[in-house]
Amino acid sequence: MIPLHHSPENPSQPSSAPTRSKPQQRDWISFLLIGLALLFLSLLIYLPALNVFVQAFSKGAGYFFASLQKPAALHAMRMTLSLAAVAVPLNVIFGLCTAMALARKRFLGRTFLLSLIDLPFSISPVVVGLMIVLLYGRQGWFGDVLAANNIKIVFAFPAMALATAFVSMPFVAREVIPVLEEIGTDQEEAAETLGANSWQVFFRVTLPSIRWGLLYGILLTNARSMGEFGAVSVVSGNIIGKTQSLPLYVEQEYKEYNTEAAFAASVLLALLAVATLIIKEILERKTRVKDQE
Amino acid sequence: MTLSTPTQVRSVKRSFWKRVGQTFVNAPWNWIVMLGYLSVMLLLPLAAMFFKALELPLSEVWQIATSPIALSTYDVTFTTAFLSALIGGVFGTLVAWVLVRYDFPLKRVVDASIDLPFALPTAVAGLTLATLYSEKGWIGSLFAPFGIKIAFTRLGVAIAMTFISLPFVVRTVQPVLSEMEKDIEEAAWSLGASRFQTFWRVILPPLLPSILTGIALGFSRAVGEYGSTVIISSNTPFRDLIAPILVFQRLEQYDYSGATVIGVVMLLISLLLLLLINFLQAWGQRYNAR
Incomplete structure (x- = not known):
């Protein structure tokens, strides 16, 4: 029942640790990883999804509804x-x-x-x-x-x-x-x-x-x-x-x-x-x- | 005491079946609905297929199951599905990591969109992937100058299978990753471990069971996939014809024996995969409990 991990507002924890790790997160590696993930998802999910709509309307809305x-x-x-x-x-x-x-x-x-x-x-x-x-x-x-x-x-x-x-x-x-x-x-x-x-x-x-x-x-x-x-x-x-x-x-x-x-x-x-x-x-x-x- | 006469055995047996019958009749109605539906919808069709396969002489079953065209479809199906599941495993882990650990604009939309391959009908997925990766498509045209054809080859099948299996890895890794305490990582950092060491020695081991479970789930889905693969593949035997499509073609030619044997092979393989997945999940739970 008692949580074993430290709660975030635990005063005994040094407050400098999280603030130091924050800027470390925002370095080039994180941008690279986010970029890679989004590129992968675009190639596999977003472009194909967009393609459905573009192709459907490629001959105009009239043709689509007809x-x-x-x-x-x-x-x-x-x-x-x-x-x-x-x-x-x-x-x-x-x-x-x-x-x-x-x-x-x-x-x-x-x-x-x-x-x-x-x-x-x-x-x-x-x-x-x-x-x-x-x-x-x-x-x-x-x-x-x-x-x-x-x-x-x-x-x-x-x-x-x-x-x-x-x-x-x-x-x-x-x-x-x-x-x-x-x-x-x-x-x-x-x-x-x-x-x-x-x-x-x-x-x-x-x-x-x-x-x-x-x-x-x-x-x-x-x-x-x-x-x-x-x-x-x-x-x-x-x-x-x-x-x-x-x-x-x-x-x-x-x-x-x-x-x-x-x-x-x-x-x-x-x-x-x-x-x-x-x-x-x-x-x-x-x-x-x-x-x- | 252990010796019993045949009549005793028979009466014990009879009372056993009587008990089974009585329990079924006296069972709550929700049990009757469940067992009835399962029998009619699931067990009866399964039995129909297995008995159809058993009707054939064993030599013929073996001959159909190991005919050159069948062997080539197993090869194409399993190697392609395995590669796709691996790619899905690596990038799925990456996507899960990015979604759990970083903040970026539209993160919620990206998170929700991971399930699109589950929600999008497979025929639509096959259609749009086939156009996009064809020689005239947005992405295919970038590769065409280098002589790389994607749609209507094995590569296209691989892309459809990766699409199908992607959500499995992300959705199995994500919860484990978000429950992981950052303390251990920070401890590793402060003890002087490099980024690579922290990832390889501290982060990856507890994630491994869920990554493998996701890969196995994705693989099992990719092996059976039909809708998207039939559209993006040229369905040429010995090149990019996969097992589910071979079953379909056999049925179209009214070759019921051929379709049944290959269908049974596929079913047995999915059952094996199911066992593997259960084993991996049990391993993951033990890992997390420790």
């Missing part, structure tokens, strides 16, 4: 929104149940379950797509049953939604588990002894205290769902105007040498990424302020 209103582009946007609308709620329910099941109990196999939940992050998106094709495709396990009942999963929306949900599965559980571990069970037990039923306890006590972690998880799930390319690409069949999400549309337009149209659609996805980062920053600040209280 290419976004093409039927195929509009369909791709709707597709991306629908994929997220299916994958995000599914993973929120799964994530919350998992967090409630695993955060507060210690038992044999808990570590195993935790790493099982993280597994989707380590599997290549292409392999994810492959697995879904092997399961629901024409030659797959359920191929005959599905064909007999005239249900189309692969090369249609259901498989794309499955692939999207697969790759974004762990985010909510991952963000909520540490929060649940930290808040403990005192308040919930108090609510229970005061006569609240389990739904009341969840909605009035648990949910408010995990809300920022949950929102953070939803944010990451949504970003990954809307941006997923590899897994969706394998199972979609990439039929223009039918099974094409926005990232697939970007690749299609690029392959057909409609670079400006590809970049116009990319602007939407890049804006999504920027918005995600800004909201993430706000949520992180919210949780940090709460920690300091």
Whole structure:
């Protein structure tokens, strides 16, 4: 409980040491290191990000808006929104149940379950797509049953939604588990002894205290769902105007040498990424302020 | 006492499965949702792939897994991903250091932007990197006069992989670095250690587990990467074709066995990497606890 390191206002510490080390920090080495880091980040992140916007508007704003209103582009946007609308709620329910099941109990196999939940992050998106094709495709396990009942999963929306949900599965559980571990069970037990039923306890006590972690998880799930390319690409069949999400549309337009149209659609996805980062920053600040209280 | 008749064993077994069944039925509903979702979404597809691979005769599996084209894609994938993860490791540590120790304008924006490779859809990353590093692009045109082609070669793949793996190192090193006490460094300084000695002997050792964890995480991500690499690579076999793209091409040709075998190889490698990462994290925790 007692902090072992010296507090900064410790009078016994010589006050000259920090003031002497301050100018040392501002010498040529620090400038060199900052410069190198910024150069590296510019080559890898900032110039590519800037390039998206410059290329998208290289034929003028008129062309930009016109290419976004093409039927195929509009369909791709709707597709991306629908994929997220299916994958995000599914993973929120799964994530919350998992967090409630695993955060507060210690038992044999808990570590195993935790790493099982993280597994989707380590599997290549292409392999994810492959697995879904092997399961629901024409030659797959359920191929005959599905064909007999005239249900189309692969090369249609259901498989794309499955692939999207697969790759974004762990985010909510991952963000909520540490929060649940930290808040403990005192308040919930108090609510229970005061006569609240389990739904009341969840909605009035648990949910408010995990809300920022949950929102953070939803944010990451949504970003990954809307941006997923590899897994969706394998199972979609990439039929223009039918099974094409926005990232697939970007690749299609690029392959057909409609670079400006590809970049116009990319602007939407890049804006999504920027918005995600800004909201993430706000949520992180919210949780940090709460920690300091 | 240790001897038991077969009937006893059977009854013990039966009661065990009965107990398992009962526990599942009586389990809280959140457990049922979790296990049900995990089985349908994760375990069933995994089983489908492994059983598909087991259906094939072993000799055929071996033949596909070690065919010249497969071997060349492993070579391209792993060497490129390894180099990218190393570059990411060095520069990621540098970026983390600069962000923790120095103040400069727009530092918060720079800090937030590190996560862009996580947030930016990979297709967009591939598209913009391919144009930027192509012969006519802003950066590619600087190298073109020297006869260096970046996009549509292995070099381009390396750049996409470095982009993907960069945040892993920064985000694993940053917290460890900001918790590190400056006292030890100052002690080393005051005892006459040079800047280089202080870095090499005092700062680097406690950071090493987290740097290695970051590199392993980045490597594991880079090995499986598809979206950005498929766009920036020319996908020529034996030159810059990587394993995930080979799986995709096999599937496009309806060669399910070929795709499955290479997919299983990739999956086993990612599982090995996951074990390595867990080991590195445990090592890091032990290091910090000391």
